[in-house]
Amino acid sequence: MTEHYHHADLPRRLRTVTRAVVEEEGSAAVTIARIARECGVSVAAPYRHFAGKEALLGAVAADGFDALREALTAADGATPTERLVAAGVAYVDFATTHPHLFELMFRAERRERQSAAGPPALEALATLVNDVPLRVPTDVAVRTTWGLAHGLAMLRIGGMLTFTREDTAERLRAELTALVEGIAPDR
Amino acid sequence: MTEHYHHADLPRRLRTVTRAVVEEEGSAAVTIARIARECGVSVAAPYRHFAGKEALLGAVAADGFDALREALTAADGATPTERLVAAGVAYVDFATTHPHLFELMFRAERRERQSAAGPPALEALATLVNDVPLRVPTDVAVRTTWGLAHGLAMLRIGGMLTFTREDTAERLRAELTALVEGIAPDR
DNA sequence: ACCTGAACACCGTTCAAGT
DNA sequence: ACCTGAACACCGTTCAAGT
Numbered sequence: 001m002t003e004h005y006h007h008a009d010l011p012r013r014l015r016t017v018t019r020a021v022v023e024e025e026g027s028a029a030v031t032i033a034r035i036a037r038e039c040g041v042s043v044a045a046p047y048r049h050f051a052g053k054e055a056l057l058g059a060v061a062a063d064g065f066d067a068l069r070e071a072l073t074a075a076d077g078a079t080p081t082e083r084l085v086a087a088g089v090a091y092v093d094f095a096t097t098h099p100h101l102f103e104l105m106f107r108a109e110r111r112e113r114q115s116a117a118g119p120p121a122l123e124a125l126a127t128l129v130n131d132v133p134l135r136v137p138t139d140v141a142v143r144t145t146w147g148l149a150h151g152l153a154m155l156r157i158g159g160m161l162t163f164t165r166e167d168t169a170e171r172l173r174a175e176l177t178a179l180v181e182g183i184a185p186d187r
Numbered sequence: 188m189t190e191h192y193h194h195a196d197l198p199r200r201l202r203t204v205t206r207a208v209v210e211e212e213g214s215a216a217v218t219i220a221r222i223a224r225e226c227g228v229s230v231a232a233p234y235r236h237f238a239g240k241e242a243l244l245g246a247v248a249a250d251g252f253d254a255l256r257e258a259l260t261a262a263d264g265a266t267p268t269e270r271l272v273a274a275g276v277a278y279v280d281f282a283t284t285h286p287h288l289f290e291l292m293f294r295a296e297r298r299e300r301q302s303a304a305g306p307p308a309l310e311a312l313a314t315l316v317n318d319v320p321l322r323v324p325t326d327v328a329v330r331t332t333w334g335l336a337h338g339l340a341m342l343r344i345g346g347m348l349t350f351t352r353e354d355t356a357e358r359l360r361a362e363l364t365a366l367v368e369g370i371a372p373d374r
Numbered sequence: 375a376c377c378t379g380a381a382c383a384c385c386g387t388t389c390a391a392g393t
Numbered sequence: 394a395c396c397t398g399a400a401c402a403c404c405g406t407t408c409a410a411g412t
Contacts, residue, residue: 043398044396045396053387155333155334231406235375
């Protein structure tokens with residue numbers, strides 16, 4: 001049959017295998033040769049489905065933004081403020097759970113692709129901000145919230161902020177709440 | 188003489204040339220072969236002074252942290268709060284002015300080296316926070332301030348936050364002030 | 375001590391040729 | 394249409410040999 005020639009949904013397998021390598025060893029470990037090898041296919045085969053290495057990594061990054069959006073929309077809480085804080089915690093948790101994927105998603109070199117992929121993920125955050133009573137313009141609140149969550153996430157996966165295992169969520173909650181209470185009209 | 192053999196302070200020249208390539212084209216464009224070529228030296232020569240490519244990039248990143256620290260300590264203002272906000276603006280300005288260098292400095296892969304280089308740069312921020320009257324623990328305030336500045340910087344150089352040319356500093360000031368006023372005991 | 379030249383294994387990408 | 398095999402230019406790193 002076609003067992004060694006046609007491979008079932010190679011594009012999908014390439015993305016899956018690449019994502020696994022990224023998550024385990026980081027995007028620097030991704031090599032077209034290696035991915036092809038692990039898919040049991042020739043080095044030239046991936047080029048039928050992706051323009052090159054960067055395009056393949058771009059597809060994996062896009063999958064990452066989908067996963068992030070899902071994690072953010074799943075965040076819940078009793079009040080609007082608590083829901084916003086929960087989303088912030090989910091944001092940082094996502095980065096902590098998938099550090100290499102997260103870094104790939106926000107690599108500055110992929111500017112163009114990202115400015116398209118980012119906003120959808122941001123929408124969940126913007127929606128939550130809208131429900132919180134504000135004393136600053138909405139866009140300032142959105143940027144500030146996203147900025148803080150993103151900065152804490154980045155510094156953390158970079159090893160610049162060290163959290164002990166126990167107080168992670170609580171500490172995060174305190175930091176995010178400090179911000180929200182600064183934004184809200186009455187503390 | 189020794190014109191084509193000994194080169195004046197090769198280690199220094201390697202760092203300088205590497206930093207220039209990083210700033211102009213990003214760290215992905217750095218190649219031992221290219222750096223050696225631009226220094227007029229054989230491909231093997233850099234290995235006498237740096238363990239490898241990562242070590243060379245690490246030295247450039249360390250230089251970057253020095254520059255960042257200087258930019259932060261130069262920030263000034265009339266009140267403690269204004270000084271802190273000015274440092275935050277300086278932080279984001281540094282990232283905007285040296286996007287590729289900044290990204291290299293905070294690459295997650297270089298974890299170990301950074302957790303040593305980061306804190307000194309952070310100290311300037313921590314000192315400024317100490318002068319501001321707080322209603323939250325100092326370490327929470329430091330992390331929150333650094334986190335917000337870092338997140339805005341990262342999102343901005345990644346093209347996720349777009350600032351028009353005019354309102355940059357003012358907008359930043361508004362965002363940082365919103366945070367500080369949330370931290371301070373009386374607004 | 376510092377540098378060169380040559381070598382090795384590896385990678386990204388292309389392309390004619392196969393099915 | 395999808396894949397292979399072979400090729401090209403390039404890179405990181407090492408090492409014996411030169412001064």
